[in-house]
Amino acid sequence: MYYILYYIVLLVSFGYVTGQPGRCDQTPLQAKVLEPSKDTGIFRLDIQNTPGRAEKTYYSPDQTYVLTIRTTVPEKTFKWFMITAEDPEVDNNVFEFSHKNIDVGTLKTLDINKSRYSERCSSSVENADNSYKSDVEIHWVSPKQSSKNQTVRIRAMVAENDEVWYTGDNLTVVLYKNTDKALDSPPFPPSKHCNLCSEARYEVIFYGKWSRVAHPRHYPSKPDDNGYSHMVGCSHVYNYSLWQQGINASDGLKILAETADSSVLEREIISQMNERSGTRTLIRGKRRHHPYMSEPSHALFRVDRFHHLFSIAVGMRPSPDWFLGTSKFELCTDEGWLEEEEIPLYPWDAGTMDGISYESQPTVSTPRDNVERVEVGSFNVDSPFYQINLNDLPPFAKLKVRRLDVFPLIGAECSEEAAEKEEEEKLEEKEEDAEEEAQEEPVVGEVKQSFAHEDRCSRSEWGAWSSCNPNNGNCGAGFRSRTRRPLEKNIYNENYDYQDNVQVQPLSRNCEDQDTKSVEYQDCFIDCY
Structure with a gap:
């Protein structure tokens, strides 16, 4: 009983x-x-x-x-x-x-x-x-x-x-x-490998659409203070993330979203430049303020078989920590380099400040939240997105990318197998060099032949591993990374006025005799519950 x-x-x-x-x-x-x-x-x-x-x-x-x-x-x-x-x-x-x-x-x-x-x-x-x-x-x-x-x-x-x-x-x-892609998704999913035996030059154009007519609910009371930050981004490899939904924002993205200052994010991009990893080209378009917010912002960039994706971010002012942009936009397709595409853009929340509306008084998010879609469909009547679904929300901008030129790589082996073999050979050479150096007797008080070379090629200690970044969706197999920065002074000159469409070359081109790798990756896994 x-x-x-x-x-x-x-x-x-x-x-x-x-x-x-x-x-x-x-x-x-x-x-x-x-x-x-x-x-x-x-x-x-x-x-x-x-x-x-x-x-x-x-x-x-x-x-x-x-x-x-x-x-x-x-x-x-x-x-x-x-x-x-x-x-x-x-x-x-x-x-x-x-x-x-x-x-x-x-x-x-x-x-x-x-x-x-x-x-x-x-x-x-x-x-x-x-x-x-x-x-x-x-x-x-x-x-x-x-x-x-x-x-x-x-x-x-x-x-x-x-x-x-x-x-x-x-x-x-x-x-x-609904497994259909979101309205602002790139046309092709990111690919780990690109086998195109060529490079390409692109133009990316940002068209602002944020206005009182299109987005009347709680539109800022002082429109003269409205504006977009510089359009900032880069062409990059598959394993690089300028920003990504479900992942913490970097310090550079945090500052861009909160203050519309792009300088720190630009430095982060430059510090990751490498011939075969990280980033290749810094994308930088003009900032636009009221009443010229609808005027386009242009930038040029290049891609190759390693750096075949691009990402951008544009801060919105006023807002707590909102920004527009696209992440891991794939340009390498089975038919060749993508010719032209246009997508709408909707606000993202950097997860660093809490705020309901454009002009609400923000408070620091503790701990820092992940990058997520701004709370569309909010139940708070003070939100500009009160009970509005994404499908019914007019875009805040449009992004157009179009191919300008293609440059064939004459005599290059561009298949996936050739690239992997080349990487293996380079790794073997580095291991052999390391063994030879270990066998040599150290010279006490040896003076470096070129301090400029040392400054240019030296790297800091490795930082902590990042959180796990799933390959697909929000769980499952993925990767995490850790980074270190160049020790060179004046990598980024605060007083230098960067012009639109600037292309910065990787720092490691003349540092073959040193380990100049700025990022390392490691496999990881997130349980799916």
């Missing part, structure tokens, strides 16, 4: 009260009848702004959707309701106490007099009073991240009284993650 009572307590405590790990029991607490009435469609659960394809309903990550329970018969009303967001697999895990928590999004109450967060089940909202209702509206914010194409089920219960209550197909919506 004791074991039976203990088992019942476990079911109540873990399955039907908290909603974890079992399926939420939506039976009304006041119900005298424990089985729902037949679902005849008197009450329906609808969800707005979701595209349907092939009889399926899809959601986009981190977006706001309106859930509505309504009556289809005018004279019918209901007293109680409950809405639950859940993983459909929960049906198979009623007694599985090791069931992992899965991101099913967040339900938001809109009227505290009508609805409240349920204490019986997780991810659930229920009635807050006993009044008769003909409809009720709840918001659902879809999952931000997922290790798979997550399916979410929204399930509702509606009760007319303590004897008549409903669940069923008309009160259930199953949503599938």
Whole structure:
């Protein structure tokens, strides 16, 4: 008898009260009848702004959707309701106490007099009073991240009284993650290798679109103070990140997003320049302020089979720490160097300052958050993006990239195998040189032949390893890196006025006899829950 009572307590405590790990029991607490009435469609659960394809309903990550329970018969009303967001697999895990928590999004109450967060089940909202209702509206914010194409089920219960209550197909919506690319995604995914036996020269153009007409909600009260920072970026290798969603912003990006000062980010780019790793060309376009924010900002850059991607960032003022840009834009395709492409740009949050609106008083984010999309679909009425989905938000800028020239590499071996073989040969040569140097007797008091050469080629100690950067999505196999900086003084002259389209050559071109590598990479893995 004791074991039976203990088992019942476990079911109540873990399955039907908290909603974890079992399926939420939506039976009304006041119900005298424990089985729902037949679902005849008197009450329906609808969800707005979701595209349907092939009889399926899809959601986009981190977006706001309106859930509505309504009556289809005018004279019918209901007293109680409950809405639950859940993983459909929960049906198979009623007694599985090791069931992992899965991101099913967040339900938001809109009227505290009508609805409240349920204490019986997780991810659930229920009635807050006993009044008769003909409809009720709840918001659902879809999952931000997922290790798979997550399916979410929204399930509702509606009760007319303590004897008549409903669940069923008309009160259930199953949503599938929309795997289509975001509107501002580059046309091709980043590729580890580029086998094109040529180099290319590109022009990138930033067209500002932020205006009172296109973005009227909470538009800055002093538009004369509005402006974009310099467009700053670089062409780079696959394993380099100027910025990336889900990763902490660098100090340079932090300063750019908070103050529109691009100098530190430019130094970070320059310090990583290398013939076969890091960055190749510094991209720098003119800053634009009101009333010239719609005028384009141009820059030129070059790419090669190592540095075949580019990234840029443009700060927005005023804002807490928001910026525009693109990350790891791939230019190397199976058909050759990409000819031309244009994408819209939407604000990103650097994660270093907390602020709701353009002119809100920001506070330091402690600890520093990752770079994420600005909270589009916010429930805060002071937000410029209050209940606005990304698909309905006019772009804040457009970015156009077009190819100008292609320069064939005569006699070069550009296949992936040739590149790997070349790297192996260089590594072997370095190891042999290191062995020879280790066998030589040190010379006491030896003076370097060229201090300029030493200053140019010397590097600092290695810094700490970065956090793990997944190859795809937000978890799984990836890499982490650590960096060190050149010790040369005046690498970046504070008084030098950089012109647009400047190309800075790698510092290591004349340092073959020293280890000038500025970045190291290491494989890592992030668990997917």
